[in-house]
Amino acid sequence: MAENEDLSNSSSSSSSSREDMHFFEGVEKLLEIWFEPNPSNKNADLRKIPRAMWDALLKTVRCEIISFTRNEQIDAYVLSESSMFVSKRRWILKTCGTTTPLQCLEPLLRLASEIAGYGEIEDLFYSRKNFKRPEMQVSPHRGFEEEVAFLDSFFEDGRAYSLGALNRDCWHLYTLSRGGGGSANKQMLNNITNNNNNNHHHHLHNMSNGHAQLQTQSAKMNLIESLQLPDPDQTIEILMTDLDPKVMAVFTKDVCNTALEATQKSGIHKLIPGMVIDDYLFDPCGYSMNGVSKSGCYMTIHITPEPDFSYVSFESNVASSSYGDLIARVIDTFQPGKFIVTVFANKTSPAANVSRELEHLGTIDQWKRRDIQFSRFPTYDLTYAQYCKYPS
Numbered sequence: 001m002a003e004n005e006d007l008s009n010s011s012s013s014s015s016s017s018r019e020d021m022h023f024f025e026g027v028e029k030l031l032e033i034w035f036e037p038n039p040s041n042k043n044a045d046l047r048k049i050p051r052a053m054w055d056a057l058l059k060t061v062r063c064e065i066i067s068f069t070r071n072e073q074i075d076a077y078v079l080s081e082s083s084m085f086v087s088k089r090r091w092i093l094k095t096c097g098t099t100t101p102l103q104c105l106e107p108l109l110r111l112a113s114e115i116a117g118y119g120e121i122e123d124l125f126y127s128r129k130n131f132k133r134p135e136m137q138v139s140p141h142r143g144f145e146e147e148v149a150f151l152d153s154f155f156e157d158g159r160a161y162s163l164g165a166l167n168r169d170c171w172h173l174y175t176l177s178r179g180g181g182g183s184a185n186k187q188m189l190n191n192i193t194n195n196n197n198n199n200h201h202h203h204l205h206n207m208s209n210g211h212a213q214l215q216t217q218s219a220k221m222n223l224i225e226s227l228q229l230p231d232p233d234q235t236i237e238i239l240m241t242d243l244d245p246k247v248m249a250v251f252t253k254d255v256c257n258t259a260l261e262a263t264q265k266s267g268i269h270k271l272i273p274g275m276v277i278d279d280y281l282f283d284p285c286g287y288s289m290n291g292v293s294k295s296g297c298y299m300t301i302h303i304t305p306e307p308d309f310s311y312v313s314f315e316s317n318v319a320s321s322s323y324g325d326l327i328a329r330v331i332d333t334f335q336p337g338k339f340i341v342t343v344f345a346n347k348t349s350p351a352a353n354v355s356r357e358l359e360h361l362g363t364i365d366q367w368k369r370r371d372i373q374f375s376r377f378p379t380y381d382l383t384y385a386q387y388c389k390y391p392s
């Protein structure tokens with residue numbers, strides 16, 4: 001697959017004549033791991049892993065920490081190549097360029113066991129968009145097949161998927177097929193979700209039903225607790241290419257002297273309210289930010305503004321039953337020529353029905369949908385969609 005990857009971006013110039021040209025691969029590799037709660041160690045916590053150990057681990061990935069912020073829920077690191085988020089039992093590493101995040105899997109599992117107190121992985125997601133220049137990556141990232149083989153050497157129940165148009169923009173995912181909760185629990189959960197949806201529908205027509213709604217919601221939360229169902233979880237990612245050069249100029253030292261200036265001039269600070277922002281403006285260009293909220297939500301944006309290979313990524317786990325407005329705000333801010341949106345939501349998430357919302361979003365302002373796919377995994381539903389600015 002490596003040699004076929006991203007046919008749409010292969011230009012007629014030979015790779016040797018392109019070797020001298022400046023290039024940066026903005027497309028990130030995203031690794032998210034959830035560790036199983038440890039019943040014999042209630043104090044298990046990934047945030048026990050000290051900074052020096054993260055520094056050493058990130059050396060194996062070929063990147064380093066350049067900024068750090070934290071609150072009671074989450075530690076957020078800005079890296080030389082994107083971001084790392086550490087919470088009690090969830091670890092997220094998002095890295096771009098020619099980094100090698102899968103190389104840190106073994107040391108990470110060791111630190112999780114020896115320092116943090118976790119022995120088992122509950123869920124794992126490794127994903128990325130197709131690279132613009134796959135031939136510049138290093139092992140084990142020279143193609144999705146190589147990444148899958150590497151992950152398969154760790155996990156016997158891993159599964160690999162590619163969504164989108166494989167000869168154009170597409171997105172790869174490797175995940176585990178672990179269920180979490182017995183099948184009886186899942187059936188019960190489906191019943192709760194369906195009831196809740198029916199009630200929600202009813203609610204739209206009968207606003208006086210508010211008290212019954214509240215009771216249903218609290219009954220649902222009690223059931224979730226007693227059945228040990230998963231906490232609500234969701235992630236939205238918007239991966240943008242071919243961005244407006246006038247917008248991208250904001251993320252250069254020619255136009256802004258500081259990261260704060262770039263954050264405010266672009267309107268990034270208004271995308272999701274209530275985020276404490278840690279931002280970084282690279283010299284001569286490039287921008288990264290992490291935002292964390294008191295409730296433990298995060299957002300992260302990374303920008304490669306160079307016109308020949310411009311790329312912007314947006315990611316957040318902010319909960320919502322509707323992401324249309326957020327997507328519209330993000331694309332209005334960055335003005336991409338094309339973008340991919342992915343939404344993961346588990347059954348207890350307010351975003352559990354976002355697939356239906358996206359299905360109805362055939363156009364968003366000046367962007368027209370070219371692809372949409374839905375996937376159902378044991379614990380999560382996934383929606384993938386791709387949009388182009390029209391006429392294109």
Ligand SMILES: C[S@+](CC[C@H](N)C(=O)[O-])C[C@H]1O[C@@H](n2cnc3c(N)ncnc32)[C@H](O)[C@@H]1O
Pocket residue numbers: 024025026027028080081082095096097282283284285286287288301302303304305306311312313
């Ligand atoms: C790390 S940032 C954001 C990466 C992110 N994955 C993205 O493209 O959305 C990459 C941008 O910063 C620029 N840059 C400048 N100095 C850099 C450095 N020391 N390390 C990484 N990128 C740097 C790159 O040319 C590129 O435009």
